[in-house]
Amino acid sequence: MPQHQEPLEPWLEALLHTEDRKFTDKQLKIIEAAVEVFSQKGYAAASTSEIAQMAGVAEGTIFRHYKTKKDLLLSIVTPMMGKLLAPFILNNFNDVLEKDYPTFEAFLRAVLINRLAFARKHLKIIKILLQEIPFQPALKEQFIEHIGAKIFERFQKIVKHFQDKGELLEVPTLAAIRFAISSAVGLFIFHLLLAPELPWDEEQEIEQTIQFILHGLASR
Structure with missing residues (x-):
């Protein structure tokens, strides 16, 4: 598990322990930001640019890990x-x-x-x-x-x-x-x-x- 400065929310901590693959720190930030934006605005109104901004990464970084917003x-x-x-x-x-x-x-x-x-x-x-x-x-x-x-x-x-x-x-x-x-x-x-x-x-x-x-x- 990568080092993460802020304490993880219970759902994310549990997800990390149930997944076989490794998450980078950037992926963790993207997932946390995506959940925040999706829960606030819904999938249709959410944008990858807003998720990237909240995660503190370039929007292109999201698409290196996930092909589309739906993915x-x-x-x-x-x-x-x-x-x-x-x-x-x-x-x-x-x-x-x-x-x-x-x-x-x-x-x-x-x-x-x-x-x-x-x-x-x-x-x-x-x-x-x-x-x-x-x-x-x-x-x-x-x-x-x-x-x-x-x-x-x-x-x-x-x-x-x-x-x-x-x-x-x-x-x-x-x-x-x-x-x-x-x-x-x-x-x-x-x-x-x-x-x-x-x-x-x-x-x-x-x-x-x-x-x-x-x-x-x-x-x-």
Whole structure:
């Protein structure tokens, strides 16, 4: 690993330890700058000249390592999806998903607390994924392969379990999951991405989100 004067962010430190290839100091600066610019402006509005300026390198240096801006984006996100985010999400999340909960409400509370902490810790990468997955087929395929399918499978079993107990409506499990996840993601997007400067009571917001989901899914 090259010498780096500033402490590395957790996601980048983890990425370096999951990648087989060596990174030069300039590559590290380019990756850090790219994540910063992509997360702030989105892929379409980001420019390689701005990334180069933030990294303190010539723009040509970027193209010596990455043929296009899209190659730069994929070189960051693709290995993170398969080698970093997927293990982080699934290994850390499995502690929550594999437990037995007395109620669906208890399950929701554990998921929201766990995922909010994760999203806050890896906010820049989460922003890039949320912004780019709908528009980048390669990223979408990676997400479904490494993360989405595995989480959906476990969620289906949990929803079906509480439906069998009579706690949730007998609706298609995917519909129930879609409703719950959209509510949870909406909470994260609003408070972490759209309006992070607004004051909010995290515990209260989590409880309100839980009640909103339950009132839409509860059988009584």
